[in-house]
Amino acid sequence: MSAQVAVLIPCYNEAEAIAAVVQKAKQVLPAAKIYVYDNNSTDNTAQIAADAGAIVRFVRQQGKGSVVRRMFADIDADIYVMTDGDMTYDLDTLPHLIDTLLLEQNDMVIGTRKEQQREAYRFGHRFGNVLLTFLVRILFGIKQTDMLSGLRVFSKRFVKTFPACSNGFEIETELNVFTAMNKLPYAEVETNYFARPEGSFSKLSTIKDGFKILFMILRLFYKERPAIAYSLPALFFAFAALILSVLGLDLCGAIWTFPPAFLSFIGFLLFGMYGVYANKQTENKREISRLLYLSYPFKNNDDNS
Structure with missing residues (x-):
């Protein structure tokens, strides 16, 4: 029996891009189940995702971490693919990411971003990612190049043992530290990164969320x-x-x-x-x-x- 693959897409106001994400995921992984978890969107993200063929569910507690916690708890599969709903990641690389997970028996594979358009990755986001990645490397010995990437593939045993305590964009930091502190095998695979479609806006605040991630790093340092x-x-x-x-x-x-x-x-x-x-x-x-x-x-x- 082939491994069951679930594609998990946390969403908040991604009406402009979610249909393309769902359709692309179905194209490259035709046997996978596509789940869209809507997080209080004020547009018609949920309806568009359902029309595109996704299984749509709702999470009322605001924040990406809250959505990830719910997704990991609810869904049963052998392989979990997590991507953002903004169509910025090159989903054609998903089979390669899954092969890297299976053939090398990793528990997490990260799609590290290689920007294809200058406007794809704002300077503040890029600088913050580099700075926070360096800090995590110093404090935890994690040798990752793109700590905040939203494109990841997980094994079932990773998903079902990950505590998911974060509520917001700190969730990627928690994923990385959990991997390092539990000595779980992981890999990085370079993937193209594109600009958001017109009308789509990033929900990540460089300053506000940057400080939240920084505080999470310090909290995890004292905890781990x-x-x-x-x-x-x-x-x-x-x-x-x-x-x-x-x-x-x-x-x-x-x-x-x-x-x-x-x-x-x-x-x-x-x-x-x-x-x-x-x-x-x-x-x-x-x-x-x-x-x-x-x-x-x-x-x-x-x-x-």
Whole structure:
């Protein structure tokens, strides 16, 4: 039995492009089921998607992360393709992305964007992507080139074990960090990136959503790498306690230095001990996540069951 493929398209006001996306997905993946999840669109996105042959569902909680969480929970398949509903990605590359997932037994394949038109990728978006990708590489050791790409292919065991805590455009960051921290195999495949069709507008705010993604990165850093994250303030307080203690001795027992030195030492102990505790909790969580991940066998096209 061939692997079942589901194409997932989160949408918000994409009436100008959604029909083309659905039709192209049906053309390149004729056996796949095409799902469009409408997120409170104020135009006729849902009706156009249904007329084009997609299965249309609705998510009331606003935000791309909310839609992805619902899609991953609702849909059962062997291979999941996720793309945006704006027709900016080259869907002709989908068979290649799926082959990369199956043949190399990856759990996630990212379509890295190669812009074909200058106006396809706004400078602010491009700069923010480069900056945030660099930050994630430093904090988590993730060697990806396009962290915020919306074109991805996933295995079933990835989708069904991914917690999806984000509500907005931070979801791509969460996907990447989940992959890295759980040591899941992934790959990148270059794909063409086109300008939006006339009348279609990006929903991503460079400043507002950029800061949300930045805060998500910092939150995940403390959540996923607590030993390092909490050791930084612990070392700061340890250094402060040492300096204040030495300063007090140099000043022939100056009394004023000892209360802040003592408080700094307490800060060192608190951050240090909590870092050790949080790190152990994170290790336990990863063990449970790994066991759940292993409960879903990898489905390949040559499997007979």
